[in-house]
Amino acid sequence: MAKTIFRGFEVNKNNNDVVFLQLNKTFQEEPEEIIEEKVPVYEGPTVEDLKKEAEDFKLEWEKQKEKMISDAKAEADKIIEDAQNAAFDEVKRQTDEAQVIAQNAKKDAEDIIAEAEQKARDIIADSEKNKDSVNRDAYKEGFNRGREEGFKEGNLEVQRLTDRLHTIINKTMDRRQEILSETEQQIVDLVLLMTRKVVKVISENQRNVVVSNVVHALRKVKGRGDVVIRVNLADVKMTTEHIQNFISAAENIKNITVVEDSTVDQGGCIIETDFGAVDARIASQLNELEQKILEISPIKTKIKTGNI
Numbered sequence: 001m002a003k004t005i006f007r008g009f010e011v012n013k014n015n016n017d018v019v020f021l022q023l024n025k026t027f028q029e030e031p032e033e034i035i036e037e038k039v040p041v042y043e044g045p046t047v048e049d050l051k052k053e054a055e056d057f058k059l060e061w062e063k064q065k066e067k068m069i070s071d072a073k074a075e076a077d078k079i080i081e082d083a084q085n086a087a088f089d090e091v092k093r094q095t096d097e098a099q100v101i102a103q104n105a106k107k108d109a110e111d112i113i114a115e116a117e118q119k120a121r122d123i124i125a126d127s128e129k130n131k132d133s134v135n136r137d138a139y140k141e142g143f144n145r146g147r148e149e150g151f152k153e154g155n156l157e158v159q160r161l162t163d164r165l166h167t168i169i170n171k172t173m174d175r176r177q178e179i180l181s182e183t184e185q186q187i188v189d190l191v192l193l194m195t196r197k198v199v200k201v202i203s204e205n206q207r208n209v210v211v212s213n214v215v216h217a218l219r220k221v222k223g224r225g226d227v228v229i230r231v232n233l234a235d236v237k238m239t240t241e242h243i244q245n246f247i248s249a250a251e252n253i254k255n256i257t258v259v260e261d262s263t264v265d266q267g268g269c270i271i272e273t274d275f276g277a278v279d280a281r282i283a284s285q286l287n288e289l290e291q292k293i294l295e296i297s298p299i300k301t302k303i304k305t306g307n308i
Contacts, residue, residue, distance in 0.1 A: 090187075094179045095179075097179065101172055101175055101176075108165075108168055112161040112164060112165055113161065113165075115161070119154065119157055123150035123153060123154060124150060208238070209267040210231060210232075210235040210238055210239055210266075210267050210268070210269060211238065211239070211242050211245075213267060213268060213269055213280050213282075214229060214231075214239060214242075214246060214269050214271070214280070215245075215246065215249050215250075216280065217269055217271045217278045217280035218246055218249065218250035218253065218271060219249070219250060220271075220278050221250065221253070221271055221273055221275075221278060225252075225253070225254055225255070225273070225274060226254065226255045226256075226257070226273075226274075227250075227253050227255070227256050227257070227271060227272070227273055228256075228257050228259055228271075228272040228273075229246075229256060229257070229258050229259065229269055229270075229271060229272075230259050230260075230261035230264055230269060230270040230271075230272065231258065231259075231260065231261065231264055231268070231269045232260070232261070232262075232264050232265060232266045232267070232268070233260045233262070234266050235266060235267070235269075236258060236260050239258045239269070240258045243256045243258065264281055265281055265282045265283055266282075267282050268280055268281035268282040268283070268284070268285070269281070
């Protein structure tokens with residue numbers, strides 16, 4: 001039986017003994033299909049479009065910011081005007097009331113004096129009528145006695161009416177003093193309320209308030225070296241951007257660190273150094289202003305505390 005399987009060394013490599021068989025059908029190599037990969041085309045906005053959009057947004061924001069500041073200033077002006085009008089109306093009302101009381105007191109005093117004078121005239125007239133009905137001695141005695149008694153009665157009546165008049169005048173003066181005290185208290189309260197509202201509007205709408213506040217506070221620092229600035233969360237970015245300006249404005253300060261502090265109101269700050277701290281919060285400065293207002297007030301008033 002012929003072998004069908006040969007090993008490599010058993011095959012004769014002589015081409016003369018090789019027989020080539022013709023195939024009934026020829027096969028061609030199929031061409032390789034080339035698939036072109038489509039590259040996606042970017043159809044979004046260009047860099048120029050994005051830049052233009054950013055510039056438009058910035059311009060729009062500047063317009064809105066200017067409008068906000070303008071509205072805030074208008075509101076502050078209106079608050080001041082309303083407060084002034086209210087204070088003027090209240091003072092006018094209290095003054096009119098005091099004038100009415102004084103006029104009534106004056107009229108009562110005039111009536112009392114007129115009544116006393118009339119009674120004195122009546123007593124004298126009665127004495128004059130009775131002198132013709134008695135003899136000379138009785139006339140003289142009666143006249144003298146009547147004149148003396150009439151003088152005493154008239155003097156007592158005048159004294160009583162004078163005391164009553166003094167009482168009315170004293171009560172009128174006391175009421176006048178009460179009106180002045182109440183009016184001054186109301187004016188001080190209106191001034192402080194107006195100050196708090198104006199400061200609140202300015203500190204919330206003008207972002208550079210905190211920068212100016214930090215510069216003034218740093219000039220009060222006596223220490224050298226590192227400084228920590230505590231500000232409200234809304235002022236952290238603005239303060240951080242001006243660190244180099246703070247270092248240039250203050251002397252002997254090498255490094256500044258900005259820290260967020262929820263106890264600091266917007267627009268204010270607290271400066272901390274190795275030698276102590278400077279409290280430049282808006283609330284602290286308002287309290288100091290209120291104390292100065294009270295010091296120049298001629299009548300002692302009480303502050304009605306309130307948040308700004």
